[in-house]
Amino acid sequence: MIRSSVNFVLISASKSFNQFRTASNKSFHKKFGVLNKTISNPKKITLFLGALSCGGFAVFYITKPKKNNVITLEELARHNSKETGVWVSFKGKVYDVTSFVDEHPGGDKILLAAGSDVGPFWSVYAFHYEEHVLKILNKYYIGELEQLDQSDEEESASVYDSDPKRSPLLSIVTKRPFNAETSIPLINDNPITPTELFFVRNHLPVPTVDLKTYRLEITSPVVKTNNQSLKLSLKLEDIQKNYPQKSLISTIVCAGNRRRDMIKFDIEKAQMEDRSPYVKGLSWSGGAISTAEWTGVPLVDLLAYHLLPVNQRTDYQALRNLLKNAGVCHIRFDGLDIDPTGGVFGSSLPIDLALDPNREIIVAYEMNRKPLTRDHGFPLRIIIPGSIGARQVKWLSQITLSTDESESFWQQGDYKYVLPMADGHIPSTSQLPAILDYPVQSLICTPSDGHTIENTGTITVSGYAFSGGGRGIISVRVSTDNGKSWHEAELTPVSPPAEGHPDNDLKNNSPAENRSMKQWAWTMWSAKIPIPEGSHEIELVCSAVDSAYNTQPEECTASLNVRGLLTNCWHRIKIKISETKV
Secondary structure, eight states: OOOOOOOOOBOOOOOOHHHHHTOSOHHHHHHHOOSOTTOSOOTTOOOOOBTTTTSOOOOOOOOOOOTTOEEOHHHHHHOEETTTEEEEEETTEEEEOTTHHHHSTTGGGOOOOTTEESHHHHTTSGGGGSHHHHHHHHTTEEEEESOOOHHHHHHHGGGGTTOOOOOTTSEEEETTTTEEEOOGGGSTTOSSOOGGGSOEEOSSOOOOOOTTTOOEEEEEEEEEETTEEEEEEEOHHHHHHSSOOEEEEEEEEOTTTTHHHHHHHHHHHHHHHTSOOOOOSOOOOSOSEEEEEEEEEEHHHHHHHHHSOGGGTTOHHHHHHHHHHHTOOEEEEEEEEEOTTSOEEEEEEEHHHHTOGGGOOEEEEEETTEEOOGGGTTTOEEEOTTBBGGGSOSSEEEEEEESSOOOOHHHHTSSOOOOOOTTSOOOOSTTSOOOOBOOOEEEEEESOTTOEEEOSSEEEEEEEEEOSTTOOEEEEEEESSTTSSOEEOEEEEOSOOOTTOTTOOOGGGOGGGGOOTTOOSOEEEEEEEEOOTTOSEEEEEEEEEETTOOBOOSSSTTTOOTTOOSOOSOEEEEEEEESSOO
8 A cells, every 4th residue: 555645636538639739629728738849749648637526635656856857858758658657747847656547546547747747737726736735746856857838837827817706705725726615604694595605616717608609509319309319509598488497495515515524534543544544635614515596497398398299298207218218328417617638527317317307407597596607607507406516517518318427527537435445445436326415414503613602501503404315304413422412403494395385384393394305405403502511612513314314423434435525424513611701
């Protein structure tokens, strides 16, 4: 097992430099096609894309520094494969990352910036410029590059210049690409998250969309209309005017929400076990979750309108049978955010789930009754209630009725639950299913961790709880003695009540009202807890139960996974108790 504290994730998909140079998206290439122009043999140049997905980290080991070693561009270019060694350059310095190719769990999905400057790509994934990352990289220096064209780096840095402005109330995790949490103390005051406070998860620069040329393409290689393969091209205004409209309240949560807790647990466990930490990814706390009202066209209605006769357009079983008979197994969603290889951010759903009207999947064009903002997918995004955010593609450009699931890295390689083996081996992701629904979760929002409060005999604790797949929350409990005893919280569901209660009258706030399988939104909760006598510091713990009686684990022991996904152990904070007024 490799022992190292180096924190880098390198991912991509194999493409030749010549293919990249002639990519169809020429405007994108103009910004990103800035590799060293003097490389002598670029045929198999590959791309160093650090932490492309979630700002993740991985471990690699590299050769000792060679002092005063000047390396020519030609020599750098020759080290572009596992056979010759994999070298990369950055700001005039050269680093040897050869062993990483085989050691990283991504396996054949990993490519390195073999024989080239990583600067243009790090300008896209700009968290690599953070000081601690650069210090780690310096340990693996092997020499000085003969020359470096700084203009290339300056050109590529402009890819974020057109990003939108954001609210200063967001808690920033990374600036480039922009990732930020909803400020946790504001959550309980905003059961429907204001758009400007809604958490932001971007993997790449925010696309700029011109509605004059924008079209949503709906295609299929196997579904035929008029004896030709299905191919539709729809304007935004067509989608807004010509199809049934639906609004729903749904929570979106990043699969990496609360990763910070798992990172902390992993580091402590790694020190005891004398190993390197496993967990890699952006250090989200508990604010990578928000709730909005979404308006758009139900996916089943959009497809039925074009594929079924007028008198059958609400016969969703007929639609499912038609597509299955044609060989469709998955429905794929592609966005307009494109990485330097030309790969798009995409996801897919099995057809039975995608066409289930009870899942209420919509092609959304409004958020909180206004047009989608750029950070949240303008002009269209797919909303898949109950699923993790990575499946709910923003800047939707294409829907494909396909025989196979999406080939996007974010469907095939990332957002999968990879558990390390007892011997430290990291299994391949290729046979693992992509994560869809989110597990049961709860979080204390107020008071904040580390705060001091006046001892008035009791303390009011509040927070949120959520479970994916439409499962409601039936219980949240709070403890001051590590779970030896519990205090039941009062629940305030944000989703509409279960069917049969159209007057929205939740009798005595009965948990039974939350047994509907369409509870797409989080539940707010609050509890008044007695302060233990003589306490100067208290650890508060919360835990939720969903309508399927799933519960949160006490610790991350069994759920520890390489990407730090789906962290849902008991949430813990510590507060200080003051006998004087604070």
